[in-house]
Amino acid sequence: MARLWVERNKEDGSWDAFSDDGAHIKFGRGSDPGVFSPGDLSKIALAACAALSSQFAVESALGEGNGARIVVDANYDDETDSYLSFNEQVVVDAMEAGLDEAAAQKLAERVRRHIEKGCTVMHTYVKETPVRMDVDIRH
Numbered sequence: 001m002a003r004l005w006v007e008r009n010k011e012d013g014s015w016d017a018f019s020d021d022g023a024h025i026k027f028g029r030g031s032d033p034g035v036f037s038p039g040d041l042s043k044i045a046l047a048a049c050a051a052l053s054s055q056f057a058v059e060s061a062l063g064e065g066n067g068a069r070i071v072v073d074a075n076y077d078d079e080t081d082s083y084l085s086f087n088e089q090v091v092v093d094a095m096e097a098g099l100d101e102a103a104a105q106k107l108a109e110r111v112r113r114h115i116e117k118g119c120t121v122m123h124t125y126v127k128e129t130p131v132r133m134d135v136d137i138r139h
Contacts, residue, residue: 039083043072045121046086053118057110058092061099068092068111086125090115 002019006027009016014028014035028035036044047070054068069091074083090111094104115122 039074039076042083043074043086046088046119046125047072049119049121050088050090050115053115054090054092054111057107057114061103061107061110062092062094062097066093088122 002021002023004017004019006015006017009026014026014032017023017025017027025041026035027038027041029037050070051068058066058068071089071091073087073089075085075087076082077084092107092111094107099107
């Protein structure tokens with residue numbers, strides 16, 4: 001896995017996340033226009049994991065290049081400053097495939113199984129996940 005880090009963008013005050021392999025994403029506070037908040041990124045991680053986990057099942061049924069649209073909402077608690085739960089809606093547009101009800105149900109179950117088996121982010125969110133933090137002040 002690539003090493004990840006974040007740095008403050010001195011030009012506009014936002015933050016940039018980088019990886020050793022060249023990936024980049026901009027984020028900031030939820031009120032900053034044009035950037036994702038860290039909470040948004042946690043929801044995106046869940047949706048992205050479901051998208052990648054379900055890709056094989058969807059493409060096998062509907063053809064290469066097809067995928068699901070995944071929307072993630074969360075129940076947020078101001079008091080604890082945490083998400084209490086996530087609601088993930090996976091929508092597969094199979095209108096052009098002409099699936100009957102039985103085939104649509106079979107595809108839905110296959111997509112669900114692929115996500116439940118292969119989504120590391122969902123596995124992590126479902127269980128309590130300890131976080132160790134070290135603070136190093138360079139002086």
